[in-house]
Amino acid sequence: MKQSVLSILMYHQIGHFAPMRAHRANYCDAGRFRRQMRFLARGGFNVLDLDQALACLRGKRAMPARALVLTFDDAYLNFLQYALPVLRMHGFPAVVYAISGWLGRRMQWADPSPQRPRPQLMSAAHLREIHAAGIRVGSHGLSHAKLGELEVERQRRELGDSRAALQDVLGADVVHLCYPFGSFTRGLVDVAAETGYLSASTCLRGAATAADHPLVLPRKAISYGDNLLGFGWKLLVKHAPKPELVEWRRRMRQMHADESFRG
Structure with missing residues (x-):
């Protein structure tokens, strides 16, 4: 029997950008994004909310054909201008991963270039706006640190404080996480569970299946060069x-085998 798969798509910025060769997975042209979403709408794809997708992966509900989840890292302000209207037009759910310590500021964790100045991140008010529009907000940490390289106590602060701050902003539970830079370890998976997260997206490449731990979800990067x-x-x-x-x-x-043996 063919295994059901889930494509979790990873986006970052949506907008109009000068041609590039490096860091292409951090950008998607707004026109191409519109065409991609139209392709999904006309192609019989089932765009799921992340909670629905997790239920499918756990076997609590059937995985529909051509199932996928849309995720957007970093909570750039251009999501509000270029992505949200398109998602609303098609009725597509999505997850935006926000960095709680950087709300309303400009991105600082990558080198700027004359062609691409540091982009603006969404503020708390913007997050409330997209939340009210049906977009789920998840955590991308407190400071966009490489979490897998931190001491355990700093990891707990990054994940726990970020979750608490975003919940205060939204007045709603925040249970979905994305590891900044895709940096994580086996121990960090435990910390994510301890701090209340039900899922975590990675930068590991591939389709998600029932074999995947919900705190180690693989994704497919959609980049600037994708026609x-x-x-x-x-x-x-x-x-x-x-x-x-x-x-x-x-x-x-x-x-899991070791835990079963000890049990």
Whole structure:
């Protein structure tokens, strides 16, 4: 029997950008984004809320055909201008991962260039606006640190304080996380669970399946260079896991086996 798969798409900025060769996964042209969403609407794809997707991965509900989740890292202000109107037009849910300590500021964790000045991040008011529009807000940490390189107590502060701050902003529970830079460790997975998160997105490449731990979810990066053919290929064909994801799945299976043995 063919295994059901879920494509979790990873976006960052949506807008109009000068041509580039580096860091292409951090950008998506606004026109291409509109065409991509129209492709989903006309192509029989099922765009799921992340809670719905988790229920499917856990076997609590059937995974629909051509299932996917839309995620947007960093909570850039251009999401509000270029992505939200398109998502609302099609009735698509999405998750935006916000950095609680950087709300309303300009991005500082990458080198600026004359062609691409430091982009603005959404403020608390902007997050409330997209939350009211049906967009789910998740945590991207407190300071966009490489969490896997931090001491455990700093990890707890990054995840716990960020979750608490975003919940105060929204007046709603925040249970979804995305590891900044894709940096995480086996121990950080435990910290994420301890601080109340139900899912965590990674930068591991591949389709998500029932074999994946909900706090180690793989994604498919949508980048500046993806035309509609490449976009469709990623959704319909490119499901195979990259070697790093294969290794993480092996580790998580071993962890469960060890826990079962001790139990």
